[in-house]
Amino acid sequence: MQKDQLFTRRRVILASAAALGAAGTAGVVLVGGDEEPVRTTAPEPAPVAGPQARQAPKPSAFRLRPLTGYGPPRAAPRKLKVRKEPILSISGRGRHMMLTFDDGPNPHYTPHILDTLARYNVRAMFFVCGECVVDNKELLARMADEGHVVGNHTWTHPLLTTLNRKEIRSEMERTSDVIEDAYGERPQWFRAPYGAWNRATFQLGAEMGMEPMAWTVDSRDWTTPGTDIIVDRIESGAAPGVVVLSHDAGGDRSQSVRAIREYLPYLIDSGYHLTVPHRRVG
Structure with a gap:
């Protein structure tokens, strides 16, 4: 399925996502589309903000090994405690925010977003779809080299609450495998498409060593409301701990590309420290 088809499909799916997503278990959070985000206190402390990138790191030899096919066997991921709700914000002293x-990745839009982030020495999180990674592995290699964090956003961007457990596992596992091949490490974060979570997504994510990450401010750029509106939503929603949701694929993202060129310097000039979570080791 072509990613640009998701723009049309998203409008249909979001209408039923609320009812389906709520059918999982108590504590399930459904946020996305035209709905305002639901703020929930996570069972565990939110991830602590990491340092803002000061310069692009050198290419990782560890990342290159899997691409050549001579890397060590994949180690089993560390299992995590199963959450009942996704993480909606980041913790840490000061005016920290995170862009996601x-x-x-998309070859027409992702490079421009990466260029803007590099211009201001800022790191961000990219929740990628496996079917898009297959033909754009070089973009994940660039994300690794420039210090960005890559998360799992399933293989085909389905509404997970309509799938059985085996299907959900396949969507998540295949994507983690291709991320490791292209990025050099297995993802430590997962985001459910359309913000539709249920018990299986939390359990399987924890089994695969991934924390569930949602968002605080939805730019709703997927509706292509205009660059100025996207900029205003992000700037007006700026606050310590905020996680911003935007898109670099799934339709025409030229407005998103133009918007980050405006709101990123504004956030920096306003004293915000754009950052990513600390990487878990071991």
């Missing part, structure tokens, strides 16, 4: 981008 979903549905990519």
Whole structure:
């Protein structure tokens, strides 16, 4: 399925996502589309913000090994405690925020977003779809080299609450495998498409060593409301701990590309420290 088809499909699916997503278990959070995010206190402390990138790191030899096919066997991921709700914000002293981008990578839009982030020495999170990674592995290699964090956003961007457990596992596991091949490490974060969570997604994510990450501010850029509106939503929603949701694929993202060129310098000039979570080791 082509990613640009998701723009049309998203409008249909979001209408039923609320009812389906709520059918999982108590504590399930459904946020996305035209709905306002639901703020929930996570069972565990939110991830502590990591340092803002000051310069692009050198290419990782560890990342290159899997690409050549001579890397060590994949180690089993560390299992995590199963959460009942996704993480919606980041913790840490000061004016920290985090930018996240979903549905990519896309060769027409992702490079421009990466260029803007590099210009201001800022790192971000990219929740990628496996089917998009297959033909754009070089973009994940660039994300690794420039210090960005890559998360799992499933293989085909389905509404997970309509799938059985085996299907959900396949969507998540295949994506983690291709991320490791292209990025050099297995993802430590997962985001459910459309913000539709249920018990199986939390359990399987924890089994695969991934924490569930949602968002605080939805730019709703997927509706292509205009660059100025996207900028205003992000700037007006700025606050310590905020996680911003935007997109670098799934449709025409030219407005998103133009918007980050405006709101990123504004956030920095306003004293915000754009950052990513600390990487778990071991």
